[in-house]
Amino acid sequence: MKIPDVVTKPLNTLRYFSTGQTNCYTNIPVAIRQKTLVRTKFYYENYDGNFSPPSFDLVYDGKHRDSVEITESLLNNEETFYYSELIFSPGNESISVCLLRTSPSDNPFISSIEVYSLDVGMYADLGPSEGLITEQRTACGAKETISYPLDPYGRPWYPLGADDTLTDLTTSAPTIDITGASNKPPEVVMSKSSSSLGESIKLSNLALPLTGVPVYLALYFSEPQTLGQTQKRLFNVFLDETQVSSGPINPVFGKATQVVLRDVVATSVSQIIFQSTGDSVLPPIINGVELFSISNSRNGGGGSQSSVGNNIILEVGQKNNGGKNKKNKLPLILGVTFASAFAILSSTFGAIFLRKRQNAKPQSNTTPTTSTGNGTGTGMSPLVEQQFASDTDHSYVVQDHH
Numbered sequence: 001m002k003i004p005d006v007v008t009k010p011l012n013t014l015r016y017f018s019t020g021q022t023n024c025y026t027n028i029p030v031a032i033r034q035k036t037l038v039r040t041k042f043y044y045e046n047y048d049g050n051f052s053p054p055s056f057d058l059v060y061d062g063k064h065r066d067s068v069e070i071t072e073s074l075l076n077n078e079e080t081f082y083y084s085e086l087i088f089s090p091g092n093e094s095i096s097v098c099l100l101r102t103s104p105s106d107n108p109f110i111s112s113i114e115v116y117s118l119d120v121g122m123y124a125d126l127g128p129s130e131g132l133i134t135e136q137r138t139a140c141g142a143k144e145t146i147s148y149p150l151d152p153y154g155r156p157w158y159p160l161g162a163d164d165t166l167t168d169l170t171t172s173a174p175t176i177d178i179t180g181a182s183n184k185p186p187e188v189v190m191s192k193s194s195s196s197l198g199e200s201i202k203l204s205n206l207a208l209p210l211t212g213v214p215v216y217l218a219l220y221f222s223e224p225q226t227l228g229q230t231q232k233r234l235f236n237v238f239l240d241e242t243q244v245s246s247g248p249i250n251p252v253f254g255k256a257t258q259v260v261l262r263d264v265v266a267t268s269v270s271q272i273i274f275q276s277t278g279d280s281v282l283p284p285i286i287n288g289v290e291l292f293s294i295s296n297s298r299n300g301g302g303g304s305q306s307s308v309g310n311n312i313i314l315e316v317g318q319k320n321n322g323g324k325n326k327k328n329k330l331p332l333i334l335g336v337t338f339a340s341a342f343a344i345l346s347s348t349f350g351a352i353f354l355r356k357r358q359n360a361k362p363q364s365n366t367t368p369t370t371s372t373g374n375g376t377g378t379g380m381s382p383l384v385e386q387q388f389a390s391d392t393d394h395s396y397v398v399q400d401h402h
Helices: 005-011
Strands: 013-016 022-029 036-042 055-060 064-069 082-088 094-101 112-117 131-139 166-170 192-196 200-203 213-221 235-239 257-266 272-276 288-295 305-308 312-315 332-335 370-372 395-397
Touching (some): 036 094, 055 082, 082 288, 213 235
Antiparallel strands (some): 013 395, 022 094, 036 082, 036 112, 055 064, 055 094, 200 272, 213 288
């Protein structure tokens, strides 16, 4: 299997932990109180010959917890790895990533840890003690995965998947102004969109637990064409029965519009519904979607507020009455990453899309991170390209298939 060099280095080695209940990488440098994205990747590829991928938990910086569950049905897919992402504001100049054993028969492992600094103003709705755990990130209308360098923050955006109720559109604008979207979706994501062939779009099969969690939902829109005087594109958006904004969405040609809803509890059977207004001539569209579960949510999940472009604050909480409401920089790859199979946002048919490898250009880092916990020593950094003596029994090099 040929893998570009920038991807091979972090994914062709892994570190597994055969002993200890908790094993940690500590002293990972970050910018204090600056929004930071941490990604952990896991590439199993049956390295232990057991044909049984382990399940275990992750804890970021001692307070944000996620679970790794790799299913056996995905073992034969060499193009799939699993990862976990967290966006938060570190309270110190260094953070930790810990792997927690949840079953005596499973050995936690990790392939790489990536750290990205985000610009001021991105994900501004996030509280100082909260974290956003990535569940889905979708580039509607895209044919391939989009990541670095097209997204300078290293965020992978995955295609929506095939759906015969939708059609893909490409903007006729020479450029897209994204200054109205504080989360800074890439211009290439805003250049393509999915449009309904009818009056509504339904995105279902959300990658959330059945019991429900408070979520942070960010939606991105851009009108793909110059509209005539008689043309109008207006639509409302709902997460289940909660309206995402206080009024209809009216995408602007050549500009990005961002809408955010947070603290609403959603489940795996929830739906995101885009419904045209009664006076809209054109069907709804969607360019990009980000869905996060909120760790340490300050409000516990009751619905708070939504923001649309240019820092306009809108109140939310209106109900969808049966759907008939017509009211008008470069990444620093530190070492040894998490992933779980997940369902990308899909439409009515709920197409499942697995996380794929994405290009992320690493900077050189020759100092291995440190792993602490019972029975472990120095952690191995794939970027160092050497085996440390204390890691002989705990590190494994994944072989390429040609």
